[in-house]
Amino acid sequence: MAMETGTPGVDGLGEAVAALREWQDDGAPTQLHPGDLGWFWRSGAAATAAAVRTWRRRGRLLAVGLLDGPGLLRLTTAPDARRDAELARRLVEDLSEPARGVLPPGRAYVEAPADALVQELLRDAGWGTDEPWTPLRRDLGEPVADPGVRIEVIAPERAHVRAAVQRAAFDGSTFTDERWHAMAAGPAYADARCLVAHDGRGEAVAAVTVWSAGPGRPGLVEPMGVHREHRGHGHGTAICLAAAAALRELGASSALVCTPSSNVAGVAAYASAGFRRLPEVRDRRRDG
Known part of the structure; x- marks a missing residue:
């Protein structure tokens, strides 16, 4: 056929x-x-x-x-x-x-x-x-260090908190709690978690969504962002550690992420949370 x-x-x-x-x-x-x-x-x-x-x-x-x-x-x-x-x-x-x-x-x-x-x-x-992208991988065979901040696992009634951090982390984001509920209704979210980091004053400062592919398989971090008003305080590292710990609890063998190589701060946050840089990759491009 x-x-x-x-x-x-x-x-x-x-x-x-x-x-x-x-x-x-x-x-x-x-x-x-x-x-x-x-x-x-x-x-x-x-x-x-x-x-x-x-x-x-x-x-x-x-x-x-x-x-x-x-x-x-x-x-x-x-x-x-x-x-x-x-x-x-x-x-x-x-x-x-x-x-x-x-x-x-x-x-x-x-x-x-x-x-x-x-x-x-x-x-x-x-x-x-x-343009080059940098993949990073963290092995999850060993326990992950405590992130040092309070981590909230987002329940449906708290979707607005996750959505607000997303919009504050990414310029032009249109993410809303309605979009969170649409995402959570899909089959892939059965093996996913949304996490929000809170600082010492209780402010929501960073967020991440992690996706497991099942026990013994690599999981994905997509996306991760730090609130634009709370950068430079280590919250990126903290939420990346929380992401790795959540994937380990879900049975993932490793945590994966891929970010533009130009995103120097993002690459540094992942690396500081124990993610190992892999060789850069590039999309194929047709100019017309």
Whole structure:
């Protein structure tokens, strides 16, 4: 049977999340995580379904992509399909031809695992590279140090607190408690937690969402932010430690995050919380 490209529909999103959970492995390069779909879910199930692309052969799901912004596809494959030539060729065809409905014409970006054959074929097809990102990983085999501040695990009735810190940490953020509830209704959030750090005066100063992929698999930190009025006091390190501890409690083998290399303060906060820097990665970029 020919390779099939499609969208899962709302009813098929659970299968995509389950596949992404299964594909996570500490020995694999940085890749699309079920938490990435989970965070996108703040826009609702219908919007998430519209942003997901799938590739199948003989009914088996081989690749999942998320349109995570204008012209950006974040893509990963089943571990045994990383070097699958037929899949890689089909991916390049779909990504390079706007009429196929995966990426729009003009400038476009593709994030894919560093060891995937599609990386090489996109390069050969004339795709360049974009700005560097820094992946970081913390092993969770040992207990995590106390963050030194009060950490609140956000319950539904406290969603407004989590949303307010998000807006105060990221310029232009449109996160609201309604969006938090939409996110929490998705299947990925069954293995997730939202945490807020409070300083000695009880002020909410930093927040993070962590996503487990199941026991023995790497978990994801996405996103983490410090309130703009409370920076420079170590709250970034504290909330990163809390994130690692929460993922360890959820059974994760490690904690992962990937941030622009230009985000010097963010990289430093993760590193100070025991996250180890990995080699930089770059999206593939087509200029038009």
